[in-house]
Amino acid sequence: MKPLIVFLGLLFTSTLAFSQSSLLGRNIFSEGSFDIFGESRLLPIGWNLPDKHDRPWQAGFRAEIVRGESGTRELRIVSPDSTGFTGANARLTLPENIERLRVSYRILAKNIEIGEENPGGNGAGVFLRFLDESGKPLPALGWVAGMIVATNTEWSEREQIYSVPAAAKELTIEVIFRNATGEIRVDDIEVVPVSMSE
């Protein structure tokens, strides 16, 4: 009997180790393609967009899912006002033991005009926040330079590696357009574990 238990124990341990290491280098945020729709067909699964009940809408901001030239769907945000902000957000439950993540996305920006310099940052980009077990935000990472666009650009990729705080259980992913006018398109947001603890 004993050898069998040891065998099963080893099997379980190695399966666990395999399932964790197999996350390395893989995108764990498939919703970042904006292409996965539920039955409603109105919004891609996992995303919240401001609607007519939110203030940004009243100021003329528009955030919507459109079909891009590539034929897949992407997020489009139009900002007519350089003194406010709007965005879309999603949440991701983090697998355990992730030490570092690489977050990348593609963005196109046109007709960008930056408003008066704001301490919160001007431009557009992907903004992350880690949440603890109770859903409380851990100290903000701020407006990470490598993830922001503040001038016009053809489709281009931005990426950044983040250390995951030990207490982090969830991640919020926000696409924000702030204190600038113009239009952005965003697609292929990926979250890829690049190192994990044993």
Ligand SMILES: [Ca+2]
């Ligand atoms: Ca897409």
